[in-house]
Amino acid sequence: MRATVLHATRDIRLDDVDAPELREDGDAVVRIVASCICGSDLWPYRGLPEIDGPRRIGHEFVGIVEAVGASVQTVAPGDFVIAPFAFSDNTCIMCQRGVHTSCVQGGFWGSDDRSGHFADGGQGEIVRVPLADGTLVATPEQPDEALVPHLLTLSDVFPTGHHAAVSAGVSAGSTVAVVGDGAVGLSAVLAAKRLGAAKVVAMSRHEDRQRIARAFGADEIVAERGKEGAAAVREILDGIGADQVLECVGTADSMKQAMLSTRPGGRVGYVGVPHGVELNVPAMFGRNVGLVGGVAPARAYIEELLPDVLDGTVTPGQVFDQTLPLDKVADGYQAMDERTSIKTMLSL
Amino acid sequence: MRATVLHATRDIRLDDVDAPELREDGDAVVRIVASCICGSDLWPYRGLPEIDGPRRIGHEFVGIVEAVGASVQTVAPGDFVIAPFAFSDNTCIMCQRGVHTSCVQGGFWGSDDRSGHFADGGQGEIVRVPLADGTLVATPEQPDEALVPHLLTLSDVFPTGHHAAVSAGVSAGSTVAVVGDGAVGLSAVLAAKRLGAAKVVAMSRHEDRQRIARAFGADEIVAERGKEGAAAVREILDGIGADQVLECVGTADSMKQAMLSTRPGGRVGYVGVPHGVELNVPAMFGRNVGLVGGVAPARAYIEELLPDVLDGTVTPGQVFDQTLPLDKVADGYQAMDERTSIKTMLSL
Numbered sequence: 296m297r298a299t300v301l302h303a304t305r306d307i308r309l310d311d312v313d314a315p316e317l318r319e320d321g322d323a324v325v326r327i328v329a330s331c332i333c334g335s336d337l338w339p340y341r342g343l344p345e346i347d348g349p350r351r352i353g354h355e356f357v358g359i360v361e362a363v364g365a366s367v368q369t370v371a372p373g374d375f376v377i378a379p380f381a382f383s384d385n386t387c388i389m390c391q392r393g394v395h396t397s398c399v400q401g402g403f404w405g406s407d408d409r410s411g412h413f414a415d416g417g418q419g420e421i422v423r424v425p426l427a428d429g430t431l432v433a434t435p436e437q438p439d440e441a442l443v444p445h446l447l448t449l450s451d452v453f454p455t456g457h458h459a460a461v462s463a464g465v466s467a468g469s470t471v472a473v474v475g476d477g478a479v480g481l482s483a484v485l486a487a488k489r490l491g492a493a494k495v496v497a498m499s500r501h502e503d504r505q506r507i508a509r510a511f512g513a514d515e516i517v518a519e520r521g522k523e524g525a526a527a528v529r530e531i532l533d534g535i536g537a538d539q540v541l542e543c544v545g546t547a548d549s550m551k552q553a554m555l556s557t558r559p560g561g562r563v564g565y566v567g568v569p570h571g572v573e574l575n576v577p578a579m580f581g582r583n584v585g586l587v588g589g590v591a592p593a594r595a596y597i598e599e600l601l602p603d604v605l606d607g608t609v610t611p612g613q614v615f616d617q618t619l620p621l622d623k624v625a626d627g628y629q630a631m632d633e634r635t636s637i638k639t640m641l642s643l
Numbered sequence: 644m645r646a647t648v649l650h651a652t653r654d655i656r657l658d659d660v661d662a663p664e665l666r667e668d669g670d671a672v673v674r675i676v677a678s679c680i681c682g683s684d685l686w687p688y689r690g691l692p693e694i695d696g697p698r699r700i701g702h703e704f705v706g707i708v709e710a711v712g713a714s715v716q717t718v719a720p721g722d723f724v725i726a727p728f729a730f731s732d733n734t735c736i737m738c739q740r741g742v743h744t745s746c747v748q749g750g751f752w753g754s755d756d757r758s759g760h761f762a763d764g765g766q767g768e769i770v771r772v773p774l775a776d777g778t779l780v781a782t783p784e785q786p787d788e789a790l791v792p793h794l795l796t797l798s799d800v801f802p803t804g805h806h807a808a809v810s811a812g813v814s815a816g817s818t819v820a821v822v823g824d825g826a827v828g829l830s831a832v833l834a835a836k837r838l839g840a841a842k843v844v845a846m847s848r849h850e851d852r853q854r855i856a857r858a859f860g861a862d863e864i865v866a867e868r869g870k871e872g873a874a875a876v877r878e879i880l881d882g883i884g885a886d887q888v889l890e891c892v893g894t895a896d897s898m899k900q901a902m903l904s905t906r907p908g909g910r911v912g913y914v915g916v917p918h919g920v921e922l923n924v925p926a927m928f929g930r931n932v933g934l935v936g937g938v939a940p941a942r943a944y945i946e947e948l949l950p951d952v953l954d955g956t957v958t959p960g961q962v963f964d965q966t967l968p969l970d971k972v973a974d975g976y977q978a979m980d981e982r983t984s985i986k987t988m989l990s991l
Contacts, residue, residue: 388881389883392906392907397907558742559745560940562935577917579934580937582745583744586927586934589930589932590928
């Protein structure tokens with residue numbers, strides 16, 4: 296089968312690799328229907344850090360179950376399934392607490408599972424799924440093709456935006472600001488509105504992204520960044536800043552912007568993988584600004600978010616502004632690297 | 644009147660000073676019945692940072708109202724009142740959100756208020772209270788003398804422990820660890836149990852403090868510190884650590900100990916004034932451990948906590964292991980500095 300392999304910085308190819316097979320009784324083999332490229336895939340693509348050899352990549356996909364191991368009970372061949380960006384047993388002490396990314400048996404796509412078998416990356420044709428009962432969520436029936444992009448966002452980007460909002464405590468009547476206009480930031484806008492936020496300020500300088508933010512329910516757009524951007528947020532939100540700020544970038548600058556946009560007693564929900572973030576703890580302490588969030592336990596949220604996707608209440612797939620066939624995956628990386636695409640879907 | 648004045652590092656005296664008078668229509672003048680020494684008073688006492696001249700000190704007191712300004716409505720001469728450690732209007736946009744320490748008109752004892760009048764420190768005989776309607780909480784009737792220490796804790800130490808617990812999200816069934824066995828840490832144990840925590844682990848090496856922690860409801864005591872202490876907490880709490888860890892010290896070491904004692908997906912509620920705290924943000928992110936808290940808005944909690952104090956459901960005044968007359972205030976500082984007293988009450 297063919298799968299995406301990162302060979303070196305900005306050298307990404309679709310290679311022929313061994314087709315995965317069932318290894319453990321709890322495994323499933325899934326033929327991918329659609330996958331996509333994540334902002335976090337761009338870090339190794341850009342050489343941060345530089346990789347020391349070819350590696351499989353990708354962690355967001357939906358597909359059709361082809362085979363299951365002897366003990367698998369919740370999915371069956373033919374099922375359309377959503378795979379979260381980490382595999383997990385959904386039963387252990389951490390999964391019970393909703394922290395599936397810390398599952399005692401779990402792991403991440405593109406690396407070995409706890410049994411020492413390789414779990415394929417998500418940007419390919421077929422994937423071996425460890426802990427299939429815990430990991431995969433099947434839709435009640437085969438979805439229309441038009442639903443596929445929206446269902447695909449349940450792998451990562453929509454639950455990640457949702458995690459920022461839930462972690463920070465967004466609820467009915469909240470005032471919210473979102474730092475980051477990538478696919479995660481836009482999804483955070485959608486998630487905040489879905490949770491009942493009264494006013495959401497999206498921070499974006501790009502017209503195409505502003506348009507999606509508006510479509511997702513953003514009430515105001517702030518184009519300024521840094522201190523000026525935070526001052527604009529405070530001016531819009533009662534002169535004090537947002538109850539919750541959703542930080543969806545992960546840089547030192549974006550975190551500062553988030554902190555300055557938060558009102559005293561408010562919280563920053565962060566889901567941008569932190570790179571060089573430093574916190575002014577005394578300032579956070581004096582203003583009672585909390586920092587909550589982390590790597591999103593997407594699996595914990597799929598059942599909650601799925602019905603709204605299935606019935607069209609939310610259309611999170613709007614974050615995909617480009618769809619390419621899998622063999623054009625390199626073009627997809629280039630487009631996202633150059634920010635000419637917000638998020639690229641790969642179809643099979 | 645006499646009031647405590649810090650003259651230089653470890654040079655603290657009871658001096659004769661001008662008696663306070665009403666300055667604004669919203670003021671009250673309160674004759675102090677009891678005050679106390681706070682762990683945070685020890686920082687300037689120890690010269691961290693060194694002060695540049697004599698200054699009044701103290702911010703926890705209860706007393707009897709002697710006089711009120713023309714506009715004061717909620718307290719009257721003769722009332723027994725509790726003063727939180729910051730004054731606030733209790734009506735502004737920040738107070739409405741429960742962040743009274745960020746009150747737009749508020750301030751702290753021992754410094755000028757927004758009208759430019761000096762607000763006396765709390766370790767003296769009489770205090771001018773700005774924003775009396777917002778700041779002071781009167782008891783329904785004159786309390787018995789035996790209740791005074793318990794009521795005095797509502798100024799700071801009990802609401803501060805409560806703030807750690809509330810910020811971290813302690814609720815029915817929570818597992819909790821408390822870092823710090825000072826009066827705040829002990830109060831945090833009490834607050835966590837009051838909020839329904841199923842299991843509270845107090846971290847303390849000192850028998851006298853362990854005894855109070857037990858009296859406040861601690862289920863387990865861990866005497867080890869640092870990594871060993873955190874490992875012991877994890878072992879007691881399901882092998883994973885606490886849902887909430889209450890950090891009541893404020894040093895780099897105590898924060899590390901708190902972070903290591905928290906389970907993935909858990910939260911550290913911190914109320915120890917941070918001195919040199921540095922956070923490992925990538926580790927917090929990967930484990931979904933949040934940091935919430937700050938300077939406690941004591942005023943926000945007094946009405947909630949007062950009934951339980953009045954009816955004896957909680958006896959937070961057990962943190963006072965020494966009572967001295969005000970003219971022995973220097974002995975009180977010395978005892979707390981040398982940790983021979985957990986917390987010293989000053990009677991008048």
